[in-house]
Amino acid sequence: MAENLSELDQYILNHINEEDDILNEINRQTHIKSLQPRMLSGHLQGQLLKMIVKMINPVNILEIGTFTGYSAIAMALGLSKDDAQIDTIEVNDEVEELIQSFIDKAGFNDVIHLHIGSAIEIIPQLDKEYDLVFMDGNKRQYRHYYDLVFDKLRSGGFILADNILWDGKVVEEIDVNDKQTQEIIAFNQMIKDDERVEKVILPMRDGLFLIRKK
DSSP: OHHHHHHHHOOOOEEEEEEEEOHHHEEEHHHOOOOOOGSSSSSHHHHHHHHHHHOOOOOOEEEEEEEHHHHHHHTTTOOOSOOOOOEEEEEEEHHHHHHHHHHHHHHTTEEEEEEOOOOOHGGGGGOEEEEEEEOSOOOHHHHHHHHHTTTTTTEEEEEEEEOOSSSGGGGGGOOTTOOOHHHHHHHHHHHHOTTEEEEEEEOOOTEEEEEEOO
């Protein structure tokens, strides 16, 4: 089964746009320099993010969880408005120099604004209305992120929350000490019950919750 899935994944990648050179470099460097390269968005999700940006044509994007910058740059590649901006928040200051080097190399130093620190502390300081929010930070804080960003999201704007299927653990018996899975399940239920939004789950990779504010 794993081999068939791998072949299918490769088939999908073979039939979408080729990975942009800068994203390919981030991919390679992340696998060399990071202990957790699996956290990278990767080609398929990067292409989806880029396509969604092209579809909704945002002015302001907020990203929670930069990692090494792949997803932020993928979204920046989809921007078309001259005044479009991306605020991206990363808690790990050890990757700040690496992220900024990729942003500079991609030519987006005037577009992507990197904030280092806790998203819980930084989000209230951002005085903007956002068209798109991409959540890929600490899974145990997803509900808190959602509460913080909701009033900053314009009516008709979108939230994309990553990893909401969590390797399928959301439908398995939960260990009492597994706080991350518990919080993801609680977040998913909160979105399901929130009548202020429309929502759909995209079962690609580790699951994406696509949420539209009414």
